[in-house]
Structures are given as C-alpha cells and as structure tokens.
Amino acid sequence: MAAQAAGLPLRHVLTLPTMGSAVRLARETAELVLAEWGVPARHPSVDPALLILSELVANSVRHAAALSETVTVIYAASKDTFAFAVHDRHPHQPTLYGAHAASPGSGLGTVVELTHSLGGTAVLRGDADGGGKSIWITLPL
Template identity: 75%
Template sequence: MSKAIEALPHRHALTVPTEGSAVRMARETAQMVLAEWGVSARHPSLDPALLILSELVTNSVRHAATTSPTLTVIFAGSADCLAFGVHDRHPYQPPLHGALTATGGKGLATVMELTLALAGTAVVRGDADGGGKSIWITLPL
C-alpha cells in the first residue's frame, strides 16, 4: 500500500476463499462500505468501480486459486478518492498497461479502460517475499 493510500481516513479489509462466491462477496462488501462512507449509490463512478473490482477478483479466482487459498480486498477512501487493492499469493504480476493491446483475456483490458476513463490509476505491487501481489486501483470521486 502506498503512502497516499495509507493516508486515506477510511479503511476496510475483506478476506475470502479464492472461489467463485468471492466476486459477489467483494461487490456486496464494497457497496456496503461505500454507503457507510457516504458515497451515493448513484455516484457515476460506483458502477464502473464495482465492475473493475469484479474483474480483479475474478482474475484472482481463475488464476491464483491453486497457490492462494484466500484473497484479500482492501478498501480505502476519503471524500474525494476511492482506492482498493486485490491481493493474492500468486507470484505472477500481470502487465496492466499492456492489457489494452493484449490478445488474450479481456478482463484486464476492461479494468484499464474503465480506470483510465475515470482518470484513475492502476498499479501492481509485489509482496516483499516475491510470493504474491496486489493490484491497486485509485479513482477520484
């Protein structure tokens, strides 16, 4: 987690098994947490943020379940910023900015298109031991 994200006043973490139900649990938790933080259900960034979150959790479920029995979603926010990271213990760090031109899966391309359209940022951060990673999305609200 970066210093800027650490400085955000709101924080919530969710750890779930790396299985299909994780996507639903992550979305429902995001909606609950954002409502608690005062983000309107009609905010124009909410639906794209939930889609980005769903794609990242789906990727962890599809690609990391064999090495990571759980995944963790960390939410952080303020009145004008939402950040969330999806962490798993699979060592592969996908190239996010190459996703827009990739011929493989479309999930990361969707993540990057939505993030950039919302003037947000995306970054992959590897664990200190090299055995996992987090993909962090930061979006203005």
C-alpha cells in the same frame, strides 16, 4: 499492502477463500462500505468501480486459486478518492502497461482502460517476497 491506502482515512479489509463466491461478497462489501462512508449508490464512479473490482477478484479466483487459498480486498477512501486493492499469493505479476500489457478487450486490459477513462490509476505492487501481488485501483469521487 496497506501502504497505498495510508493517506486515505477510511479503510476496510476483507479476506475470503479464493472461490467463485468471493466475487459477489467483495462487490456486496464494496456497496456496503461506500454507503457507510456516505458515497451515494448513484455516484458516477460506483458502478464502474464495482465492475473493476468484480473483474479483479474474478481474475484471482480464476488464475490464482491453485497457489492462493485466499484473496484479500482492501477498500479505502477519502472525501474525493476511492481506492481498492485485490491481493492474492500467486507469484505471476501481469503487466498493466506497455508492450507486454494485457491486451485491450481482455479483462485486465478493460480494467486498465476503464480506470484511465474515469481519471483513475491502476498500479501493480508485488509482495516483498515475490510470492504474491496486489492490484491497486484509485478513482476520483
């Protein structure tokens, strides 16, 4: 999971039970770490990042809780980049792009569209054992 953040000097990891309160706690933690890292709350990438993060954690809670007791969020940043990953241990790996991608207007489709509209990237990385995945979002600051 941490390989994607290797080039970003600022990091924070949060692991929570896969339950509804994880969405709020992941979002609040993002606000705290961004402020600690000197990213102003009014920066144009902050609100969209919080929305994207909330949707990804909610998806893990909604779809992965039966097989994944926890959801882990990795936050990482540099002076010009904010990245985060949402990881769970459910084996389903949704398609982010192409013909089988989540449809526009769906939660995951909206995440990908919003990320791209901000000049960012969305990448799905499966666990080596096939038993889970991380969705990495990278946004410019």
